[in-house]
Amino acid sequence: xxGWQTLLYKEILRFWKVSFQTVAAxxxxxxxxxxxxxxxxxxxxxxxxxxxxxxxxxxxxxxMSVLQNSFANSSSSLIQSKIMGNLVFLLLTPLSHWSWFFxxxxxxxxRGLVVGGGVFLVTAWFTDLSFAAPGWIFIFALLGSALLGxxxxxxxxxxxxxxxxxxxxxxxxxxxxxxxxxxYSIHSLPAFWQGVSHLNPFFYMIDGFRYGFFGVSDxxxxxxxxxxxxxxxxxxxxxxxLLRTGYKIRG
Amino acid sequence: MxxxxxxxxxxxxxxxxxxxxxxxxxxxxxxxxxxEGEFFGLLGPNGAGKTTLISILAxxxxxxxxxxxxxxxxxxxxxxxxxxxxxxxxxxLVFDPFFNVREALRIQSGYFGVKNNEAWIDELLDSxxxxxxxxxxxRQLSGGMKRRMLVALALVHKPPVIVLDEPTAGxxxxxxxxLWQFIAKLNKQGHTVLLTTHYxxxxxxxxxxxxxxxxxxxxxxxxTSELLKAASSHVLRLKIDGELPADLAAQARVTGRIVQxxxxxxxxxxxxxxxxxxxxxxxxxxxxxxxxxEDVFIEVxxxxxxxxxxxx
Numbered sequence: 001x002x003g004w005q006t007l008l009y010k011e012i013l014r015f016w017k018v019s020f021q022t023v024a025a026x027x028x029x030x031x032x033x034x035x036x037x038x039x040x041x042x043x044x045x046x047x048x049x050x051x052x053x054x055x056x057x058x059x060x061x062x063x064m065s066v067l068q069n070s071f072a073n074s075s076s077s078l079i080q081s082k083i084m085g086n087l088v089f090l091l092l093t094p095l096s097h098w099s100w101f102f103x104x105x106x107x108x109x110x111r112g113l114v115v116g117g118g119v120f121l122v123t124a125w126f127t128d129l130s131f132a133a134p135g136w137i138f139i140f141a142l143l144g145s146a147l148l149g150x151x152x153x154x155x156x157x158x159x160x161x162x163x164x165x166x167x168x169x170x171x172x173x174x175x176x177x178x179x180x181x182x183x184y185s186i187h188s189l190p191a192f193w194q195g196v197s198h199l200n201p202f203f204y205m206i207d208g209f210r211y212g213f214f215g216v217s218d219x220x221x222x223x224x225x226x227x228x229x230x231x232x233x234x235x236x237x238x239x240x241x242l243l244r245t246g247y248k249i250r251g
Numbered sequence: 252m253x254x255x256x257x258x259x260x261x262x263x264x265x266x267x268x269x270x271x272x273x274x275x276x277x278x279x280x281x282x283x284x285x286x287e288g289e290f291f292g293l294l295g296p297n298g299a300g301k302t303t304l305i306s307i308l309a310x311x312x313x314x315x316x317x318x319x320x321x322x323x324x325x326x327x328x329x330x331x332x333x334x335x336x337x338x339x340x341x342x343x344l345v346f347d348p349f350f351n352v353r354e355a356l357r358i359q360s361g362y363f364g365v366k367n368n369e370a371w372i373d374e375l376l377d378s379x380x381x382x383x384x385x386x387x388x389x390r391q392l393s394g395g396m397k398r399r400m401l402v403a404l405a406l407v408h409k410p411p412v413i414v415l416d417e418p419t420a421g422x423x424x425x426x427x428x429x430l431w432q433f434i435a436k437l438n439k440q441g442h443t444v445l446l447t448t449h450y451x452x453x454x455x456x457x458x459x460x461x462x463x464x465x466x467x468x469x470x471x472x473x474x475t476s477e478l479l480k481a482a483s484s485h486v487l488r489l490k491i492d493g494e495l496p497a498d499l500a501a502q503a504r505v506t507g508r509i510v511q512x513x514x515x516x517x518x519x520x521x522x523x524x525x526x527x528x529x530x531x532x533x534x535x536x537x538x539x540x541x542x543x544x545e546d547v548f549i550e551v552x553x554x555x556x557x558x559x560x561x562x563x
Binding site for chain 2: 001002003005006007009010013014017018081084085086088089090091092093094095096246250251
């Protein structure tokens with residue numbers, strides 16, 4: 001293995017060794033959402049003509065888990081290493097900023113996909129899912145987890161304490177995922193809030209992902225792809241820049 | 252080509268005291284070279300800038316001005332090469348709780364792109380007395396064991412230049428012996444060693460050349476034997492029953508009832524003894540010893556401005 005592959009392997013091993021917390025726990029959370037919201041809203045909400053509410057909810061929950069766990073992976077790994085002081089072992093190596101980027105984001109993608117796969121396997125029991133365009137499912141899961149992994153990298157570099165990271169998670173990541181249409185179609189919102197939702201990049205990740213299952217979505221998957229792809233490039237560029245300049249990790 | 256070359260290295264920080272915009276110089280134009288194969292000591296009191304200098308060498312920190320090279324590779328412009336040649340034992344006792352000893356060493360080896368390193372990893376574990384802990388989680392290791400692990404991690408890619416920042420701080424005698432035997436062996440095989448330590452007898456015993464830092468500047472740089480020669484050659488050590496008069500106390504090192512006078516010759520020793528007698532103090536014990544590095548250190552650090560022993 002080359003240097004960056006070793007770091008990728010180490011980062012994957014890190015979350016896999018505590019998979020009870022990093023994989024099983026988020027799968028359980030997603031199932032609870034499905035049971036409760038599905039039970040309460042199944043007979044009240046109709047989003048698309050042919051799709052039941054529970055079926056509608058499943059892709060949203062999968063994607064939400066993918067996004068949250070990708071973010072959690074890179075951000076919590078970095079902040080732990082910073083606080084424990086063991087980041088020094090990495091800082092002393094010849095690994096370039098690109099190596100850091102691909103390893104941290106790659107492991108975040110891996111965790112996102114593993115958790116997303118877990119949520120899919122468990123929730124598939126509760127509903128009949130269709131796979132209208134599986135390519136889109138894969139593309140949006142990949143781009144979404146890479147985007148949130150990069151964002152987690154930035155947050156992990158920036159934060160100096162666990163509470164700062166928690167604030168980022170609670171006040172940025174959580175509202176943006178919850179308001180992105182995981183639990184509803186934004187067409188059910190008043191015009192103003194529909195407009196606001198269109199400014200949220202998380203909306204496009206969920207909407208594009210859902211298109212892969214049902215072949216219907218609020219906006220064209222191509223538009224979603226363009227927006228998510230651009231957001232990924234932008235966030236990745238910031239993350240690589242911070243790594244290159246040693247932001248908060250090299251004096 | 253020098254193993255390590257510091258060229259006019261300065262590091263300034265915004266000052267927390269004083270007017271806004273004022274700066275504090277942690278390092279102020281530090282220049283010296285360490286030759287290949289040397290066992291070199293970097294000494295200085297707390298806050299003198301030793302760790303800052305080593306952090307700049309290791310790429311953990313960046314110099315405000317100046318240049319540092321490791322076997323010809325600039326630590327900033329050519330950091331990939333520089334870091335491959337360098338093995339750094341950090342001062343802080345840090346570890347990664349997710350992995351056991353062998354896993355951590357394999358991973359560290361992998362970061363440097365070193366493959367099939369099991370033989371060397373086994374040798375490191377053996378030499379540092381970690382063999383029976385190979386499968387233990389890092390959390391389960393004692394402080395001394397963690398310290399050995401830091402040394403093993405620093406050496407896992409067989410760097411030609413080894414930097415040890417306070418490697419024996421808070422470490423028991425037995426480990427110090429094991430550690431120094433191993434490092435001395437590596438030095439004999441051609442590895443260059445740069446050591447910072449608070450234990451001056453260690454520096455005296457191990458280092459062929461020494462630099463002393465004070466307030467970010469090099470105040471002494473010379474072969475260890477030269478430094479010892481340049482300082483007062485003897486120390487008069489007395490145990491007395493009362494307090495020294497102020498004028499005498501200023502010339503001595505006082506530790507409770509024990510006072511030590513640096514002396515160049517027998518006449519100076521006699522005059523100190525006479526002065527103590529005149530002060531009406533009773534001497535319980537007398538000892539005359541050769542000056543050691545600690546005496547040199549105190550002499551150099553006590554001086555206001557010094558150019559002592561700066562010979563390139």
